[in-house]
């Protein structure tokens with residue numbers, strides 16, 4: 758699993774704080790990444806102690822981790838409701854997120870958006886005044902060039918994400934490619950999200966606008982909870 762930014766203690770505090778919200782009978786969306794992993798492990802310990810929950814994984818990686826933690830799983834297409842989703846973020850500004858550092862944002866967006874309550878877990882290195890990190894865009898392989906050209910027309914600078922221990926591109930859990938798009942300061946995330954969503958060949962982009970209900974920012978000691986309005 759890739760690791761990013763903040764300290765392990767901060768990530769653990771954020772993940773465990775969100776896991777404390779899980780109660781008996783819930784269907785819980787299990788996010789991807791090094792911070793959500795702490796929540797998954799904590800839920801696993803609670804299951805071991807008798808908690809009755811079902812998890813909906815957002816990626817191959819979160820499914821593997823949940824299996825290890827012995828959390829009973831249910832497939833996304835077999836659930837009608839998700840009570841709570843817990844997921845990480847690459848950047849958080851004004852309640853809006855950039856996600857997809859692990860290329861899992863397409864399934865994450867389905868699960869996080871469908872959940873009655875979506876809790877983001879992050880360390881302080883993810884907080885920003887304005888979103889300015891590159892936006893991961895999952896694209897159908899055949900649309901790589903046309904999407905890149907549309908991103909340039911929208912003022913962005915697209916780069917095909919390449920794998921670290923394989924020659925060639927990253928291939929997502931859905932069999933697609935990822936184009937990381939630099940836009941500089943993103944002053945109007947909703948407008949950019951709309952433009953990307955309307956581009957043919959885009960499967961999903963990593964801008965999560967107005968989707969989160971809470972952000973739990975872990976610190977080396979303690980957690981700050983920001984409540985948002987969707």
Ligand SMILES: O=C[C@H](O)[C@H](O)[C@H](O)COP(=O)(O)O
Pocket residue numbers: 759760761788789790791792793844845846847856857858859860861862865
């Ligand atoms: O595709 C991956 C996800 O969107 C992750 O939730 C995001 O990259 C944050 O991961 P981490 O907690 O490892 O920084």
